[in-house]
Amino acid sequence: MIKRILRTMRHKKITTLLHQARAFRNSAQSDQALAVLQKAERLSPNDNRILKEYVWLHIRQGHELDAAELLSQVITNQIEQQVLNEKDFFMLHDLNLKNHRYEQALIHLDAALTHQKQQKRVSVKALYELYRLKKKRPAPPDLLKDLSTRYRPEMMQTDMRHALFEYSRDMQVLLDWTKEAIDEGPCEQLDKDWVSCFHEGGYEGPLPSLFFEYCEVTGNRDLYSLGIGVHRYLLGRADPESIRIMRHKRARLRFLSYDGTPAIEKLYTRHSESSERSLLFYHHFAQNLADHVPALHGYTSTLRYDVHYYAYIEPEYRYRDDGYMKDVMDALLQIHAVPVKDYSETAPLALRDRNSYITSKRTVLQKSLETFRDHPLIRAEPDLLQLFKWGEAHAESILRTIDQAVPVFSHGDFHGGNILNQGDRLIVIDWDASGLMPAGFDLAAYAITVSNNDLFLPALDYYYDNSHLNRHYTKNELIFLVACMMMLRLLPALFKQSRLSLQDEAITNRIPTLQVIYELVNRSQQSFAKESSSIQSFEKRS
Secondary structure, eight states: OHHHHHHHHHHHHHHHHHHHHHHHHHTTOHHHHHHHHHHHHHHSTTOHHHHHHHHHHHHHHTOHHHHHHHHHHHHHHHHHTTOOOHHHHHHHHHHHHHTTOHHHHHHHHHHHHHHHHHTTOOOHHHHHHHHHHHTOSSOOHHHHHHHHHHTOGGGSOHHHHHHHHHHHOOHHHHHHHHHHHHHHOOOHHHHHHHHHHHHTTOSOSSOOHHHHHHHHHHTOHHHHHHHHTOHHHHTTTBOGGGOEEEOOSSOOEEEEEETTEEEEEEEEETTOHHHHHHHHHHHHTGGGGGGGSOOEEEEEEOSSEEEEEEEOOOOOOOOOSHHHHHHHHHHHHHHHTSOHHHHHHHSOGGGSOOHHHHHHHHHHHHHHHHHHHTSHHHHTOHHHHHHHHHHHHTHHHHHHHHHTSOEEEEOSOOOGGGEEEETTEEEEOOOTTOEEEETTHHHHHHHHHHOOHHHHHHHHHHHHHHSGGGGTOOHHHHHHHHHHHHHHHHHHHHHHHHTTTOHHHHHHHHHHHHHHHHHHHHHHOTTTTSOOSHHHHHHHHO
């Protein structure tokens, strides 16, 4: 009884002293506050209430590291007593992060999560702090890995993952969950959280690849449609059962029945140049090339995308022989016959040429010539070594030759993958790079696809004999122009791949194409083996 009375009296006295210390602290009388706290500490050493007042005093004085050390002791005491105060813990956590004490933050977070797990309640806020710490650098990797493993998303119940996203509204939380769901399978709550994200504008701009991969793996056509914003647009137009997500390296494509007709849905970034070029082509020029162009059934713009619906072409195999090459050149001749004046008068100023493409390759071309000239695979081939040395010496002349070339309406990406055979027709798809380009640009793209001069040169002869370009160039000049275009298209792309540590493989795969370029230059430039002066005369004639 007496002990209880004494404890009560001591508790009241300590409470009074703490009120006094707090008053001194709030009035900036730190010395007086410290003296009162020391007096209280003598009455009850290691008392959490007193230690917390020390913490606030240190913070008031700007001694945040000292405050963190004392608060750490408070948290340790609380965990031992099984009475963790989450407000104190998160106060310590913020102090640690503010002072870049990431290892201490992880240690305390580990202790707090372990305590919460023992109490069968894991704080969503604590889990979110783990997500935040995963983004911090430097963080002790072993401890971070261990902690992340014990509390990784698949260890949580669906309601905990949902609560974590609801609490944080952090898209990284949703993306991590989506990544796990790709392996685990469809999750209705995850789908709902994505939908809420779309409705609340939680994700701006184009959607991440993980979203599309999740939709593809789970076959979730509705979520895909909601994400890109065409769910309402397709109502009454498309048979939901016909929709099938298609795999493609670069494009986002779906097959569907559009107004009863097989179609391909293709996404473009909203108001992108690619979308604008495709629509311009279809509105003004496609009718003149109807035999070689798939129909555009419809299009719509959403919050994130321009979405186009093209007629689906079921490709048929056809052997690439002289007859096939002639048909390809006939299609290209029709494309290049579109009057330049018509395009210039119709296209917005920003789309009247594609010089930005050439400009972007200019500096990279010089660098790629220098880099590959010294590569062992190039040095092992005398012809290719000569080509690269010559190209490096004449890089600016090559670019000037291209710049001065006659402008021609072009497809812009005329490679084999965009040329489909259907019966006795050749269909050319993907007109989102179309516009005015230097003569030879499309020819170069197709020459890279063929990579065989036994096939390409007879086709080029046929093209030259039937093209209006024979009024501007000799045959050798056109051949040389195509070779220059091939270097411009191919070498910067190879250089980009080499920077991704694929240099040997990339060059090995393109040795036949580089050999084609060598043969074209050698054929068109009589003095190629020497320092050719005919390049300058060619530039003047262009």
